[in-house]
Amino acid sequence: MKRDLPVSSSIPELAPQPISLDVLIEKYCKADERSADQVFARVARALASVEKPELRAEWERKFLGNLHAGAIGAGRIMSAAGTDISATLINCFVQPVGDAIQGVDSEGYPGIYEALREAAETMRRGGGVGYDFSRIRPKGAYVKGTHSMASGPCSYMNVFDQSCSTVESAGARRGAQMGVLRIDHPDVLEFITAKRTPGRWNNFNVSVGVSDAFMKAVAEGGGWELVHKAEPGPRVMKDGAYRRADGKWVYRKLPARELWDTIMKSTYDFAEPGILFLDRIGTDNNLRYCEEIAATNPCGEQPLPSYGCCDLGPIILTRFVRHPFGVGGEPAFDFDAFERSVAVQVRALDNVLDVTFWPLEQQRAESASKRRIGVGFTGLGNTLCMLTLRYDRAEGRAMAARIGEAMRNAAYRASVELAKEKGAFPKFDANGYLAEGTFASRLPEDLKADIRQHGIRNSHLLSIAPTGTVSLAFADNASNGIEPAFSWGYRRNKREADGSKSSYTVEDHAFRLYRSLVDDSVSTEDTGALPEYFVSALAMSAQDHVAMMQAVQPFVDTSISKTVNIPEDYPYEGFKDLYRQAWEAGLKGLATYRPNSILGAVLEVTPAKKEEQPVALAAALPAYDPMRSVIEKRPPGGLPAVAEKIEYWTSEGQQRLYLIVTFLPVPTADGKGTVERAIEFFMPVGQSGESQQWITATMRMLSLAARGGFLDRALSDMRKVTWDRGPVRLGTYQKADGTHVPRWHDSEVAAIAYAVQNLIAERAQAAQGSLFDVDELPTTEPEATSVAMAPKVMAGKKCPECGAHAMIRKDGCDYCTQCGYVGSCG
Secondary structure, three states: OEOOOOOOOOOOOOOOOHHHHHHHHHHHOOOOOOOHHHHHHHHHHHHHOOOOHHHHHHHHHHHHHHHHHOEOOOHHHHHHOOOOOOOOOOOEEEOOOOOOOOOEOOOOOEOHHHHHHHHHHHHHOOOEEEEEOOOOOOOOEEEOOOOEEOOOHHHHHHHHHHHHHHOEOHHHOEOOEEEEEEOOOOOHHHHHHHHHOOOOOOOOEEEEEEOHHHHHHHHHOOEEEEEEOOOEOHHHHHOOOEEOOOOOEEEEEEEHHHHHHHHHHHHHHHOOOEEEEHHHHHHHOOOOOOOOOOEEOOOOOOEEOOOOEEOEEEEEHHHHEEOHHHOOOOOEEOHHHHHHHHHHHHHHHHHHHHHOOOOOHHHHHHHHHHOOOEEEEEOHHHHHHHOOOOOOOHHHHHHHHHHHHHHHHHHHHHHHHHHHHHOOOOOOOHHHHOOOOOOHHHOOHHHHHHHHHHOOOOOOOEOEOOOHHHHHHHOOOOOOOOOOOOOOEEEEEEEOOOOOEEEEEEEOHHHHHHHHHOEOOOOHHHHHHOOOOOOOHHHOOHHHHHHHHHHHHHHOOOOEOOEEEOOOOOOHHHHHHHHHHHHHOOOOEEEEEOOOHHHHOOOOOOOOOOOOOOHHHHHHOOOOOOOOOOOOOOOOOOOOEEEEEEEEEEOOEEEEEEEEEEEEEEEOOOOOOEEEEEEEEEOOOOOOOOOOHHHHHHHHHHHHHHHHOOHHHHHHHHOOOOOOOOOEEEEEEEOOOOOEEEEEEOOHHHHHHHHHHHHHHHHHHOOOOOOOOOOOOOOOOOOOOOOOOOOOOOOOEEOOOOOOEEEEEEOOEEEEOOOOOEOOOO
8 A cells, every 4th residue: 555655754664584684693693693783893893993092982983883874894894803713804815826836936926836725725714816827828838847738727727626615714605716817818718618618617707808909909800819928839839839029929819809709609608707808907006006907806896916805895875865765855865974984984994904814924915005995885776766766777877976976085085084194005106196097096186186195095995896695684685786676576495404494585675665665565476566766687788787887987996796687588799799888988897697508507518409300200209308318428527516424223333434426417308407417426435444345336337327327227226135234224214103213224235225315316306306206305395486576587507505506696696596595795
C-alpha cells in the first residue's frame, strides 16, 4: 500500500537483514563481538592508538563517529584491527618478480623463488598479491648459466598458482592474485589463452598490459614486435629472431589486429584477460618522477609499484541522501556532511599504515616513503536511485561526477592539513608531483598552491574498490562500489557448519527503503511497479557501464574496479568496441563478463561440431550420458579434487586411510551446463604397517573404469569382495523407526568402495545427481524459489556454497548468481 509521506529528511532505521548479520559474525566479529557497534569500537580504538597520547581519546571518538556515519574500512581493517592476530590490515599488494631463479636478477629484482616466498608470506598474513611477470625471459630464450632453454613466465605462473591454493591466509581468507604480462612479451599469446585450459590458474585474475603504441597499431593495421632483452635460443634464431637498435631481441612480429583479436576472443568467451592501459596509468601517476607501475592489485583498482599496498576505506554514500525518493522534500545529497566524513577518513587510513603488521620489510619501507591510501565509496547505484536519478543517463553520471569531485577535493585538502601537522610523505617533490599531466596537476589552483607550500601527507588518496562482503555486513546490501544494483532481491541458500541448509530472502538496500518509505505493496516478484529510476546492472547497455567509469575516473587518482556484465548474445564486434571506447575515454583498464556455456569449465575448449544425422540413425544412437561417456585421456592442468579421511573398524581395531578423488566438469546431456564426474582415485601407500600394493593397483583400475564410463559397475563389484578376517564396520544406515545403526561390509575393499560411492554422491547431491543411490545420504527437497526473486542465473565456475556452476566475477568479487554467495573480492 502507498504510505503517507513523512516530513523528516532522516532515513528510518531498517531492521538488519539475516545476510548482514551472518556475514558480520562470520567475517568481521572477533572474540565475543556480536554487533557492528562492537566491531566499530574495536577498530576506532586501534586506529587512534598511534596518535599522540593526549589526542587518542579525541580521535577515537571521531573515528567511532565516522564509522557510524558510514566511513568504514576495507575488509582487512574491519576484520583484524585491534586484534592479536599477526595479520596485515592491507587488502592487497603488488610485488616484483625478476628474471632469475633465486636471489636477485641483474636489475635487483627478486628471483622467481624468492618472489614466491615473499608472496606466500604476504598471503599467509592476509594480503592478495599482483605481479608483473614480464621480466621473466620468454620460452626458448637462452640460459647461459646452464646452457639450457628457458621455459617462460607462464610455466612459473603455474607454480605461483599452486602455492596460492595451498597457503591459507590469516583469518581463513584464501589469497587472491593478479598476473600481468606486457603486450610486447614474446609469450603473450600463451598467456592470453592459458585460461582456456580448465583448471589452469584458478587462483589468478590475469590482465594484459597494453600500451598506447599497440592500440595505435591496431587502429592503423600495423605490425607488432614481441621483444625481450634476453637472447633467444638457436631454434628461435632459426625462425627469424633479430636484435633491434635498442639492444632488445625481437622474437616474432605479427599483425597487431591479429593479436588484439586473440585477446578479445578469449575475453569474450572466458572473461579474461582483462586490459590495463599502462601508458594512461603512468602518465596520470602523481609519482611518475620516482616510480614505475606495471601491475595492479587483484581487482584492478590500485595500480601499484613494487611492494606498493592498498590501504582502502569506502564511504557508504546512501548515508548522505536526504529526503530519499522525494519523501518529505526534494531528494538531495549532503555534500557538506560527506566532505567532513572524507576528511576524517583520510586521517584514519593514514593511521592504518602505522598500526598494521607488515608481512615484508620492503612493504613497510615503500609505504613509509609514500603513504598511499585509498578513500573510496560504495552504494553509488542505490544513492542515485534514492535521488530519483537513473544510473544509465546523463543526469545520473553528472551526480556521480559531482560526488567524485567533492571526494577528491576534500581528501586532498585533508591530506595537506595532515602534512602541516605530521609532515609530508618523504618522497614528496612539488615540481614532480604537480608536473603537467599528473592527476595532481588538475586539482583546483588554490589547492595546488597549498601543496607547493606545505606538501601533502599522502601521495595518492582515492580508489574505488569492490566492497562485496563489507557492503553486506555494514551497508544493508547497498549496491557494490561504483556499480548499479545487480538485482532487487533473491533467495539466499546457505550451507551451515553442521551440514544443514538455511534459506532466506536478501533484498537490495534501496529497494527495502522504498518499501519502507513509499510503497510496501511492491515486491521482488513484481518489480515492474517500481519507478523507472530503479535500473539494474543487466537492464542497461554495456556502453552505459563504461560511460559511468568515464564520468568518475577523472576524479580518482588510482583506478576503479568495475565489471561490465553483458548478455550472452551481445555481438562480438560491439564487444571489441567497448575496449576501444575505454581506451579513448582515458580509462586505466576494463574488465567484462559475458555468461556462456564455456565458462562452466567444459571438457573441450572448443565444442565439437555437431554433425547432422538422418532422423532414423539419430534415433538409433544411444543417448549421451555425461557420467558414462568415454574420456580418452585426462586433460592437462589442475582439476578440482576432494581428500577424505576414512575411518573404519576391523577385528584389529580402528583403521584410518586417506582417499583422494579428482573430478572433471563434463557437459550435461542437454549441453546447457556441466556436471562433475570422478575420473581419478588415489590412496597414498604407507598409511599402515603392511604392504598396500593392492590399494595402488585398485586405485589405478578404478581410474581406468571411471574414464571408461563403468565406474558404478566396478564399485559394485568391489562391494562384493569378501575377506577371511571378518566384516568391516563403516558408516550407518537408518532403520524404519528413524534410528541409525552401524553398517558392516564383507572386506576392507568393500568398505572403501562404499566410501567412494558416498563421497561421489555427496559431491553431486546438490547439483546434477549421482550414479549411486546411497540410502544413508540425507534427502533434500528442491526449494521453492520465485523466478522473479532470484537474479538471472549465469553460467560460471562451480559455487562452493550451493554447487551450481554459476559463480561469476561481479564488481571484482566472486558471486554466485544461483544462491547469492559472495566469495573472494581480492
